[in-house]
Amino acid sequence: MSAMPGPGPSDAARVAAFLDVLRASTGELPISANLESRTRVIDERIAGAGLGLADKIAVFKALAPSAEEDIGHAGTGESAELRMERLLLSVAPEDLPAFKFALEYDLDYKDLEEYVFHDIDDVPRQLRILDHLKRTPASGGIKVLSDVDDTMYANLIDRRYPKGTFYPGVLDFYDAVKKELFAAGTPPRIHITTLSARPNPVAGKLEEASLRSLAAKTKDRLCPSALSGSITSSTLGTIESILRARRRRRPENVEQLQGPDDDGLFDRLPHGQEDEIGRAKFANFVRFAAIxxxxxxxxxxxxxxxxxxxxxxxxxxxxxxxxxxxxxTFIHDLRQSESDTASVSRAFQALPPDLVVRGTSPAGRGVVVFKTYVEAAIIAYRHAESLQGLITAAKLARVTCAALRELDTSRGAVSAEMRARYRQDAEEALSLVSNAAHQDPALVEEAKKIRQLLD
Known part of the structure; x- marks a missing residue:
């Protein structure tokens, strides 16, 4: 996909001057006046300002509540909501991709879902905005939504890797499956949206720091936005997961070592807290998809x-x-063996067998269960036809090479068992890439790279 031009820089002086004009009272019209009349005045101000797209983006961000106002639950206010709505509706359909991209991936805690569904509370306004966003030209793009803990890097449950280890090949896998309209940065950064089980932070600046930390940990390869869970379901669900993993790591004679109530918290937690996380993430996804x-x-x-x-x-x-x-969809299988029930949720255990996708499944749309990101790429490649070319042979080679290089730099941090699994998957990937090279000679060099890394 060829990259589209971005909005460019804004004019700070022009933005500040227009904010004064836009925020000014609508003259003789009180706030209780006919909404149509007030709207007409605001629309005339926006149209007469001659703002460029970058200026509109800066004005829109300035109209939204600050982090301090969010902490105090001050809300946006009807006047500011009206101005945010009218400004967004003034963006031409052909400019909406750049407008949305700039607000989504600027590494602050406000993403477009936050602006539309939280800063703007009025449902009719939300619906008018969503109707306008439907006018965005079709793009053929693909957005990647990803969990963080034990999906991007080992953290809560996975003890096969040192805590905080990014899984070999994960970033190149994201890069392989996403298709963005804008190639920001040199080299282009990987834009994804994290769909995390962590609670929605009390202060937005904490989430902003987390996003910037994630970018820094990946040496700025990753440029994430974030959709957070609800504070109740996320906290209790995460506790449930941690306690399940802790129970797994206890010695077999645990009954002799613990007090009578030591494991009581896990058993007394209401069933389904993890399911609440799953449903909260889905609700966030639905709002994100509407945008x-x-x-x-x-x-x-x-x-x-x-x-x-x-x-x-x-x-x-x-x-x-x-x-x-x-x-x-792809689900990273954390089990150390098929009998390891402590590393999986009830939701995972309850997956309908016909929804689980393996390499030999009849189609690729479903839940692709994988141990390594090389295996995830292999399964997607084997189902390239039904997945509309999501993973090509060249992308499979790239993910495989990245995983092998990153595995090599980890030295003894990854177990011999997992290293053997990566080698097994890489050998399968090499076979697939080598076969594809008969039709595409450019893949010969890619196959050689995999072979060299394996040797």
Whole structure:
């Protein structure tokens, strides 16, 4: 996909001057006046200002509540909401992709879902905005939504890797499956949206720091936005996952070592807290999909929490099917063996067998269960026809090479068992790439790179 030009820089002086004009009272019209009359005055101000797209983006951000106002739950206020709505509706359909991209991936805690569904509370206004966003030209783009803990890097449950280790090949896998309209940065950064089980932060600046930290940890390869969970379901669901993993790591004679109530918290937690996380993530996804009707979607999660339920809802819920073309979903299998039930949620265990996608499945749309990101790419490549070319042979080679290089730099941090699994998957990928090279000679060099890394 060829990159579209971005909005460019804004004119700070022009933005400040226009904000004064826009925020000014609508003259003789009190706030209780006919809404149509007030709207007409604001529209005339916007039209007469001659703002460029970058200026409109800066003005829109300035109209939204600050982090301090969000902490105090001050809200946007009817006057500011009206101005935010009219400014967004003034953006021409052909400029909407750049407008949305700039607001989504600027590494602050406000993403477009936050602006439309939280800063603007009035439902009729939200619906008018969504109707306008439907006019965005079709793009053929693909947005990647990903969990963070135990999907992007080992953290809560996964003890096969040192805590905080990014999974080998994960960033190149994201890069392979996403298709963005804008190639920001040199080299282009990888734009994804994290669909996290972590609670929605009390202060937005904490989330902003988290996003910037994630970018820094990947040496600015990753440029994420974030959709956070609700504070109740996310906190309790995460506690449930941690306690399940902790129970797994106890010695076999645990009954002799613990007090009578030591494991009581896990058993007394209400059932389904992890499922609440899954449903909260799905609700966030539905709002996100409504904002991006021109995109298709891929979801990446893990078996440790309720990502399997989120994936299932994305694929089968009528609301999702009406709004969002989900190409497929991927679930990282954290189990150390088939009998390891402590590393998987009830949602993962309850996945319908006909929804689980393996390399030999009849089609690729479903829940692709994988151990390594090389395997995830292999399965997607084997189902290239039904997944509309999501992973090509060249992309498979790129993910495989990246995973092998990153595995090599980890030295002894990854177990011998996992290293053997990566080698097995890489050998399979090499075979597939070598076969594809008969039709595409350019792949010969890619196959050689994999072979050299394996040797």
């Amino acid at each position: 991006y009707p021109e995109y298709r979607f891929v979801f990446v999660g893990d078996s440790g929490q309720a990502d399997a339920l989120t994936a299932q809802l994305m694929l089968s819920d009528p609301l999702s099917n009406a709004l969002a073309p989900v190409i497929t």
